[in-house]
Amino acid sequence: MAFNFLAAHPLLRDGVQFTARTVLRLGVGLLGARIAWTEIASLGAAPVVLIVVAVGATIAFGACAAILLRRPVVEGVLTGGAVAICGASAALAIAAVLPRSERSSQYTLLTVVGVTALSTLAMILYPAAVPLLGLGDAAAGIFLGGTIHDVAQVVGAGYMISPETGITATYVKLLRVTLLVPVVLALALAYRQGAPAGANLVPPWFLFLFVALATVNSAGMVPPLAAETLAIVSRSCLVAAIAALGIMTSFGELAALGWRPIALLGAQTAFLAALMVLGLRLLGIWT
Numbered sequence: 001m002a003f004n005f006l007a008a009h010p011l012l013r014d015g016v017q018f019t020a021r022t023v024l025r026l027g028v029g030l031l032g033a034r035i036a037w038t039e040i041a042s043l044g045a046a047p048v049v050l051i052v053v054a055v056g057a058t059i060a061f062g063a064c065a066a067i068l069l070r071r072p073v074v075e076g077v078l079t080g081g082a083v084a085i086c087g088a089s090a091a092l093a094i095a096a097v098l099p100r101s102e103r104s105s106q107y108t109l110l111t112v113v114g115v116t117a118l119s120t121l122a123m124i125l126y127p128a129a130v131p132l133l134g135l136g137d138a139a140a141g142i143f144l145g146g147t148i149h150d151v152a153q154v155v156g157a158g159y160m161i162s163p164e165t166g167i168t169a170t171y172v173k174l175l176r177v178t179l180l181v182p183v184v185l186a187l188a189l190a191y192r193q194g195a196p197a198g199a200n201l202v203p204p205w206f207l208f209l210f211v212a213l214a215t216v217n218s219a220g221m222v223p224p225l226a227a228e229t230l231a232i233v234s235r236s237c238l239v240a241a242i243a244a245l246g247i248m249t250s251f252g253e254l255a256a257l258g259w260r261p262i263a264l265l266g267a268q269t270a271f272l273a274a275l276m277v278l279g280l281r282l283l284g285i286w287t
Contacts, residue, residue, distance in 0.1 A: 001109075001246045020105070020244035021096065027237025028093040029209030031177060033230035034151075037218040040175050043168075047142050050279040051172060054146060055179050058084035058272045065267055069260045074098050075107055076264060077187065082115040083268040086177045087149035091115060092241060093180055093206070097188040107261065109245045114265045119149035122269070127160045133277065137161065139286050141168025146276045149269075151177070178214070181207050 006012050040048070062080020063073050078098060082091035095108040126148060130140045140161055148154045151173055158169030185207055213230070216222055222230075280286055 003247050007248045016244045016247050019240050020248060023237050023244070024092050024241035025096055025206040026209075027234045027241060028089060028096070028180075029206035030213065030230050030234035030237065031089060031180075032210035032213030033217055033222060033227050033234070035174055035178055035210075035214035035217060037214065039171050040178060043142075043171055043175065046283045046285060047146075047172060048175060050142070050276070050283060050285075051146050051175050052179065054272060054275050054279065055084040055176060055183070057275060058268055059183070061271050062264060062268050065264055069263065071260055071264070072101075074191075075261065078107065079111050079115070079261065079264045080268050081183060081187075082111050083118075083149060083265065083272055084176070085180050085183060086151060086173070087115045087119050088112045088242070089150075089177075089238060090180055090183075092238060093184050094187060096206075097184055097191065099191055105245055105248045109242070110261050111265070112242055112245070114262055115149050118265060118269050119153045122148045122273075123153035123157045126273075127157050130161060135280070135286060137164040138168055139280055141165040142172050142285060143276050143280060145169035145172025146176070147269075147273045148173075181210055 007016055059077060059080040062076035062078075062083070064076070066073050066076025066079075078091060078094055081094040082088070084090070091108060091111045095104065095111075098104070126144055127140075130143070133143075135143060141158055141164065144157045144161075144165065145154050145168065148157055148169075151170075154169050154173040155166060158166035213222070217227060
């Protein structure tokens, strides 16, 4: 952000925009190499249903909260998707298919920073809340994997409690990451319905890459070293994309967004945690 003055430089402008868009999409697509459908299936039906409902409800809650705060619905969808699915990665992927505006880059960056901060805070507070709630190892894994925003923080929080909780939390989190594909696809189609006749309605290419890598990895055709290499490349692409978004954003423009985005993120985080506790109670998954 300190290098915002370079965003309009004729020698750098195209490269910054390419990184913020194309490199971003590549990083999201490569996330598929971390997914194995067999691991998701091992969770059983009840946790899968709970996570799917929680993701959809959190995004819907975000849209409604944005309306109440007199903000564009797309802002609530963006923050809701980031909270519900996988933090910064989801924010970047969803932003890639939402309508662009003068403030979209600034709002995306604020969402990335905010959801990462909340995820780190949740990694510290949620494991401490597990014994207070009386959750067993398996239920704690579902709760942590279903509520903390970023993958790394989910793994850290889970293994603070026990190896079983860590494994369950990781699988649940990967299920949420998998839901990025249908959510982004649905949003891409929804926001293209108002496009002119003949507009391109083909789903974004990075979704095909995500599904293809997840399928190949599930078949055991991706060696561990290759999977780790792809994960490093994916993280590097996402970090570069965030840096490019920073160059495209000024401190003044970020401050002009006000307190409402932070309020949205906080409300959605609390809503998701409460919904997961309620769901675990109703489904009898408490031990």
